[in-house]
Amino acid sequence: MSTYKLYYFDGRGRGEISRLILAAAGQKFEDIRYQKNEWPSHKSEMPLGQIPVLEIDGIKLPQSMTIARFLARQFHLTGKDNLEQAKVEAVADTATDLLNKFGPIIWYQEEPQKKASIDEFFANELPKHLRNLETLAKAYNEGSSFFVGKNLTFADLCVYDVLENILEVDANILDQYPWLKTNGQKVAKHPNVAIYLESRLRTAF
Amino acid sequence: MSTYKLYYFNGRGRAEISRLIFAAAGQKYEDVRFEREQWPGHKSEMPLGQVPVLEVDGTKLPQSTSMARFLAKQFQLAGKDNFEQAKVDAVVDTINDAITKFLPSRMEQDEAKKQELMNKFFADELPAHLQQLEVLGKLYGNGGAFFVGNQLTWADLYLFEMTNNLLQANGNCLDKHAWLKQNRAEVEKQPKIAEYIKNRPQTPF
Numbered sequence: 001m002s003t004y005k006l007y008y009f010d011g012r013g014r015g016e017i018s019r020l021i022l023a024a025a026g027q028k029f030e031d032i033r034y035q036k037n038e039w040p041s042h043k044s045e046m047p048l049g050q051i052p053v054l055e056i057d058g059i060k061l062p063q064s065m066t067i068a069r070f071l072a073r074q075f076h077l078t079g080k081d082n083l084e085q086a087k088v089e090a091v092a093d094t095a096t097d098l099l100n101k102f103g104p105i106i107w108y109q110e111e112p113q114k115k116a117s118i119d120e121f122f123a124n125e126l127p128k129h130l131r132n133l134e135t136l137a138k139a140y141n142e143g144s145s146f147f148v149g150k151n152l153t154f155a156d157l158c159v160y161d162v163l164e165n166i167l168e169v170d171a172n173i174l175d176q177y178p179w180l181k182t183n184g185q186k187v188a189k190h191p192n193v194a195i196y197l198e199s200r201l202r203t204a205f
Numbered sequence: 206m207s208t209y210k211l212y213y214f215n216g217r218g219r220a221e222i223s224r225l226i227f228a229a230a231g232q233k234y235e236d237v238r239f240e241r242e243q244w245p246g247h248k249s250e251m252p253l254g255q256v257p258v259l260e261v262d263g264t265k266l267p268q269s270t271s272m273a274r275f276l277a278k279q280f281q282l283a284g285k286d287n288f289e290q291a292k293v294d295a296v297v298d299t300i301n302d303a304i305t306k307f308l309p310s311r312m313e314q315d316e317a318k319k320q321e322l323m324n325k326f327f328a329d330e331l332p333a334h335l336q337q338l339e340v341l342g343k344l345y346g347n348g349g350a351f352f353v354g355n356q357l358t359w360a361d362l363y364l365f366e367m368t369n370n371l372l373q374a375n376g377n378c379l380d381k382h383a384w385l386k387q388n389r390a391e392v393e394k395q396p397k398i399a400e401y402i403k404n405r406p407q408t409p410f
Contacts, residue, residue, distance in 0.1 A: 047337075048340065063294065065298060067291070083275065085278075086271055086272065089268070089271035132253045
């Protein structure tokens, strides 16, 4: 029985996808959260001076998406064979492209630049990412409400996590994307995920 | 026996890692290269309107890193178990972080601005990334010259390709990084890689 320790800030950011996977899997883990002022003294303990980091049986693994992929494979929340796993990862990469555009705006920018950037993002950037996600869903979902195959995978969790950040700013962004809306609802209703979401503490990011 | 088709521009760019994996594996594939003026006519055939795309037995996979990971797993170049695969992935993600920072200077058209961005990248940005890669090599490399598990994986191939591009722009950039230089030498020595490098098309990117 392996032991898992996740180190991150006290927020969702780039750590939440791993928490969602562990929750969906019903796997216990130590959820270490650094406050901003605590972090500098722990920076040198992390291989790349960055978090999130996953520690498995004492060995540290950096890089948020590597951690997520590893956990998804450990707990059978990725595709059932190599090709399906590649489809799951293509969806996750596409969601990450979106997070890489939106994340820095909400995490690092200040007003009034933040509002201008968000408006620009919603007008010129977001639609094509949502269209891309629906395109991949149609290609890989075998007619189901999940992104790949007919079961929950970390593709669904990854998209859910990324879109949560955007829905916080505008709850209507999925109105033109019924498939994505239904997919999000299915994720939130998954028994283990529902329990996790209900008990999760609200954080600023 | 699967059939593989790789679609990209006529260049190395984001497809070359997949080509290197095919070469290391000795696997035949159709290497489809679009010239710039041909590409608009094919854009709509690709899931996300982008290349590279890997077509496996008729199924199209976008996203350069996921495609490469799929191929690496197909041909046992990804790490021998889930945890090793995660270590390899962590190296790949760290290389991608460096490439992301390198791209603006590489893509800049204005010569004067390009030179300025390049100088800044090599002086201020790259050293930290190279240091991070050496940290991972020492952490996961078991004292050997390969990044993970004392054998060639696609992490080594990916570093090789990235550093080729870096060295073209600045021939001294690895002078302080003996471990990375040694790792490159190991890759260059692989007979199938040496053969591939000798014969591959010379392209501007």
